[in-house]
Amino acid sequence: MVFLQCSLCKFKGKRKNAVDHFLKRHLPENDVPYFCVLCKFRAINKFKWEKHLSSFPKHISAVNSCHTMLSDKVYCIESDKKFELDISPNGQLIPIEYTSVQPSNIPFEENIEPVPEYSEEVVIVEMTEEDQTIFTLKEEISNLTDTLVKERNQFENYLNKMEETKKNLKSELNQTKAELHVQNQKNKENQTSEKEERRKDRKRSYQEPNKRIRSVVVVPKRRCEHF
Structure with missing residues (x-):
């Protein structure tokens, strides 16, 4: 099975997970296709972005807690850059051969370094x-x-x-x-x-x-x- 390894860290995973990892962990904010200034949410496509925007009312508690002033311009940033990652031996994501048969007592390498997860659901802080x-x-x-x-x-x-x-x-x-x-x-x-x-x-x-x-x-x- 072909896996992709991040060129900037030890993360390894399938294409979807690797792309999502690089987007959320290493890509500069200005290069993110869809970026939320308030909660730092990142999305590759517009579908996920619109789904995130539908959860906007859930930001109110966070706004009240940190006293952040909101407006349409500062809340949503949509980049005009086309999102493409270089998947090659010298690119951002490096293709590797990875066997699916592993001893159960050996931890999977991609869990060695924790990666922060970004969800469309915003946690409301009391x-x-x-x-x-x-x-x-x-x-x-x-x-x-x-x-x-x-x-x-x-x-x-x-x-x-x-x-x-x-x-x-x-x-x-x-x-x-x-x-x-x-x-x-x-x-x-x-x-x-x-x-x-x-x-x-x-x-x-x-x-x-x-x-x-x-x-x-x-x-x-x-x-x-x-x-």
Whole structure:
């Protein structure tokens, strides 16, 4: 039977197991066809990936425990690289001849070094009371921070409106002062003109009686003679 041996470790196994081993153990994250940032799940084909995505609700407890913010972009990474392993004597997986008949008391070599298993099923970790308290406090802090930011923005908007109102009032005040100054100047000019007219009138009133007096002719009385 043909087995494949990993070129980077002592793992040996069938093609399917060897490919799965190399994918999960040695392949860089950027080269993994389908990679979950949250739970580090790796998949070769889209079927397994979609099956993993269907278990997304099971991540919620883990998210609450580690306080991880999720979004579609950071949760799922789909590589545009085609996944192909080099299976050759000098490749990533090396073909070897392996006999299926072995003494039962000799352990299988592929179990010498444990390989971490990645499953589509996500293990839900129960939160302790302390974790729950920390999570609750962080939630409250986050809510208070959001409220503070909102109120600060509202206050800044209020200050901007007040500053704008102040500028408008100052502009109106300056305009009113200018109008009052012009009006006062006109009033002063009118008062000066009226005073000048009254002075002229008084002067005329003094001159006109003198003219009348000079025009009067005094006729002496005639003495009556008695015969």
